[in-house]
Amino acid sequence: MRSLARGWLAMACTLAVLFTVCACAPLEAEDRTPAGLTLVVMDPLASPLSCPCVKGYAQRDYDKLAAYLEKQLGRPVTVAYSDSLTTALQKKTEGKADIIIGKRSVVEFDARNSKLDVVPVADLTGKDGLTTMTGLIVVPKDDPAKTAADLKGYRIIFGSPECDEKYAAPITLLKSKGVTLPEKLETSASCADGATAILEARSGKGAAVISSYAKPLLEGCGTINKGDLRVVGETEPVPFITAFVSSRLSKADSQAITDALLAVKSDLTLRTVLETKNGFVPAAKAVGTSSKKN
Structure with missing residues (x-):
């Protein structure tokens, strides 16, 4: 009888262990799913923030950029469009902004007002190859x-x-x-x-x-x-469209995003829908000219 009891006990323990492993497996898989990123687009030449009045101009498709980033980074990327970072944080993204792309001075101004620390990592070249406006x-x-x-x-x-x-x-x-x-x-x-x-x-x-x-x-x-x-x-000339990353991101995440943005220059299809000659360039290398009609 004691032998039989010990057998039943061993079987019960084995089943308990198996149940625990099976129950935990989905949670562990879920834990391994990369956290999503939020991209806030404030570029006045983005399609949702502009108008289609001039053919081939001011219709930048940042949804395509988000899809590209998802593939490059291996994690979901959600896009929110807004003229104001403050509005986006309050009404569209539940306070999240991992990547922000917009007019540099406007992003910096709004980020200060929203108490959000951001770092410029890349400038978007225009169809003329410049990263500035006047x-x-x-x-x-x-x-x-x-x-x-x-x-x-x-x-x-x-x-x-x-x-x-x-x-x-x-x-x-x-x-x-x-x-x-x-x-x-x-x-x-x-x-x-x-x-x-x-x-x-x-x-x-x-x-x-x-x-x-x-x-x-x-x-x-x-x-x-x-x-x-x-x-x-x-x-x-002053800087025009700049990509920022939140300082809350890890150094590895920030670098991965920066590398992905800089690699846009090699993707002709993406450059076309973003209306850019050379894609993104490092922020420190912004270039521009002025005709000096003064």
């Missing part, structure tokens, strides 16, 4: 001003403070030309609003600052007619 100071076509120095006493509409090409850069340019600016600057978040404001003004002389990338869209979308505005000043 601010364009424009006036109505019949305005007498020829250069930025002629804007003394003008009403000047700047962009939002977080947009370097429409705020900090033109301020520097105008001051260098002897133009005295009011203590409180007039600003407009939208290039379209600033441009139409000076065109519709019934009195006084006015100028507006628009982003260089926005000029084709203003004309292509019919916001203004081609030739309605004339450029009288162009700022120094």
Whole structure:
């Protein structure tokens, strides 16, 4: 009897061990599944954030980039589009932003406001191969001003403070030309609003600052007619689209993401849908030019 009892006990113990192993196996498999990454896209030339008015322009497909990153990194990548990082964190991503791609000065501004530490790792080249943009100071076509120095006493509409090409850069340019600016600057978040404001003004002389990338869209979308505005000043180049990673990521994860982005240059199909000549380049090597129409 004791022998029989010991046999039953041994069998019970064996079954208990097998049950435990089987029950734990799915959990262990689940633990091995790589955590997903959240990509926040703030690029104004991304398809969901722009318009299809100009064929082959401002229709960047970041969903394709996300699929590429999933393959390269071996983990899920979710994309959220927003003009504002703060809005994306609060309403779209539940506070997550592992990778952020957008205008460098805007991302940095929003990240500071959201208390999110981010690191720039790569700049996206445009169709021209440049990684920069400029601010364009424009006036109505019949305005007498020829250069930025002629804007003394003008009403000047700047962009939002977080947009370097429409705020900090033109301020520097105008001051260098002897133009005295009011203590409180007039600003407009939208290039379209600033441009139409000076065109519709019934009195006084006015100028507006628009982003260089926005000029084709203003004309292509019919916001203004081609030739309605004339450029009288162009700022120094500032960084345009930059990819950032969250400092919360491990060094290995950050490097893997950076390597994957830099490898985009070898993928012609991806370069085409991202409207980029050379893909991403290291952030420290941003390049640009200005025609210096000042």
